[in-house]
């Protein structure tokens with residue numbers, strides 16, 4: 001037969017996630033770390049990978065890596081779950097706490113993967129929009145949650161793409177005033193050094209998400225983890241793909257986690273570069289820059305889409321959010337290497353000041 005019946009109806013209006021991966025001289029659109037792992041770490045990994053059996057399935061739960069992570073945070077192994085990137089764990093969240101007839105509270109503009117996953121699982125999304133300055137409307141969230149019908153909540157801190165941190169007092173209130181599962185997405189917390197972790201022991205409804213993709217330079221490997229109560233982890237284990245984290249990734253994750261202290265200095269350098277980029281950008285006329293605690297900056301500028309095109313023609317790829325509701329005229333630029341940042345700044349300044357738009 002040369003025809004096929006239609007896919008499930010909820011896919012009809014869906015568009016596949018598009019990371020806008022285009023080749024460029026300065027690739028500043030995905031918030032990756034501009035630097036690859038060190039030679040000595042690469043050697044350590046190569047040695048361990050060479051000894052890895054490829055014919056056997058991996059440990060489904062990556063228990064060695066779980067133990068390392070648990071130990072570092074003073075938790076039990078059963079409070080940690082490793083996933084195929086943070087993205088898989090975000091999907092597991094709605095598989096376990098969402099589904100038809102259930103509700104996810106979302107605070108847009110934020111990471112689009114949350115609503116994408118909700119659509120896939122038939123979870124209803126309740127949006128409480130951020131304020132004009134892109135900070136969370138805390139009272140509106142608490143008010144909406146008080147209706148008692150929300151099953152799970154996801155909040156990114158720092159938020160992607162606005163870069164702001166959530167107020168920990170607000171998270172504490174939220175965790176106390178609802179029994180909904182609250183996932184705090186801390187994909188960028190290493191750049192902010194603020195974590196909701198201290199609240200974990202008092203709040204069974206808290207889940208914290210971390211990733212190896214940003215500060216730890218492993219975007220290619222696909223590794224993330226959640227920290228949560230044992231009962232929450234137990235449910236998340238039920239919905240996950242048993243072998244989602246392959247053995248090679250487990251080995252690489254273990255090596256990087258063991259040597260994570262080696263990354264601290266560069267994280268500080270990224271923060272310095274972010275601040276210097278911020279300082280240069282706010283001096284430009286007509287350009288608004290949001291203060292950021294992550295490794296990227298959100299910029300608001302008239303004609304953003306045209307500026308994005310001009311930047312790309314000049315070899316600089318940033319992320320265009322100009323067609324996202326609430327982010328009109330916004331571009332997000334990742335903090336890259338000093339050379340990449342300099343190229344971006346030079347071209348951006350020329351385009352904006354030269355009235356090339």
Ligand SMILES: *Cc1c(COP(=O)(O)O)cnc(C)c1O
Pocket residue numbers: 031084085086087088111156159160185187210211212213214219222223224
């Ligand atoms: C990058 C990112 C993640 C996780 O990415 P993975 O590469 O799948 O680990 C999660 N949340 C936010 C907000 C991100 O930007």
